[in-house]
Amino acid sequence: MRFTPFGSAELKRQLVFSRDASPVADSVASAFAEVPGLISKTWLSDQDGNTYGGVYTWENRQAMEAFGETEFFQGVAGNPNFVNFSSKSFGVLEGPSKVTGI
Secondary structure (H helix, E strand, O other), X not given: OEEEEEEEHHHHHHHHHHOOOHHHHHXXXXXXXXXXXXXXXEEEEEOOOOEEEEEEEEOOHHHHHHXXXXXXXXXXXXXXXXXXXXXXXXXXXXXXXXXOOO
């Protein structure tokens, strides 16, 4: 699992008018759908706090680590419109996760 929160100067400018980050997320969602080994990305939004991010579920640790080395990830991480970008990886507790549906 990987959790990636960030603030967004660009989204903040856009949200002054729309208060909805969905169009921005919608425009890049298909690129994430093509990432090898990515099972799912849950898109997160805290509009009041200007914080956005995602929880990523991967087929395995190797796929997650490989994504971190891609130009796509580096482009997102280095995007000047995103502030306070961070990414943290987590292991999964298999037993309770199976009970709750993962």
